[in-house]
Amino acid sequence: MPEKNSPSLTEENKEVELVIGKILRVxxxxxxAVIIFGLILNFATGTTGYPAGVHPHRIMSILRGTVQLRPYAVLMTGIFLLILTPVLRVVVSIYAFIKEHDTLYAVITTVVLFILGAAMIIGYFH
Incomplete structure (x- = not known):
């Protein structure tokens, strides 16, 4: 097991930080881009793509509306992607902590991931 300050581990840390930064940027x-596309569709069509007062709230109906290029659904997809970005960062952090053999932070970050998942599930069903 390499020491915490060994050169190979430091290089791995730098690589993981670069990957995390790239994930967040991308x-x-x-x-x-998806949100801007949804706004352009909204301004071009002058409608949300749904009748007044009707908007999709379930993931599958939003994705179906996105495939059909309904502006509201495209906007919601962009917002969903924006919400998922830091969640993906947490997943990559868990991998990094496991690779560093940093059990405490791997456990803490896994608990954070479960809390994020539970909050999303609770929000989805309410």
């Missing part, structure tokens, strides 16, 4: 850029 996630935000993709989410912003």
């Amino acid at each position: 996630g935000v850029i993709v989410a912003a």
